[in-house]
Amino acid sequence: MTISNLPPPDELADIRAKIKDLEQREAVLRQTLLANPDLRTGASWLAEIKTVTQERTDLKELRANHPNLVAEFTFPQEITRIVLSGIDADTGEIVSARKMRQAEEATQ
Numbered sequence: 001m002t003i004s005n006l007p008p009p010d011e012l013a014d015i016r017a018k019i020k021d022l023e024q025r026e027a028v029l030r031q032t033l034l035a036n037p038d039l040r041t042g043a044s045w046l047a048e049i050k051t052v053t054q055e056r057t058d059l060k061e062l063r064a065n066h067p068n069l070v071a072e073f074t075f076p077q078e079i080t081r082i083v084l085s086g087i088d089a090d091t092g093e094i095v096s097a098r099k100m101r102q103a104e105e106a107t108q
Contacts, residue, residue: 013084033049088100
C-alpha cells in the first residue's frame, strides 16, 4: 500500500527518518516512566516495569579461548539490505545518506 506519490526510495527514506524520530521519543518516554512511578498510569494504558534476566555468550572471549570450536559452529549467512544514498538537489550528484540528512536538517 503506497501512502503517497513519492518514489519508493524517497518514501523509504521518509519512513526511516520518522522511525528514527519515534525511537528517540520512545527513549525519552522510557526514561520518564523508569524515573517517575507516578506517571505509569495513563487514560487507556498502564506501564508496568518488568525486569528479566537473560543469558548472553561473550563471543569475543569464546573466540579467544576456543577458536576452533567457534569456527566449527560458525556459518555464513546472506543478508539483504537496502542502502539509501541522497541525490543533491543542486548538482544531481549522489551523496551519502548522512550528508543528505544533514542538508535537510540545515534547511529546516
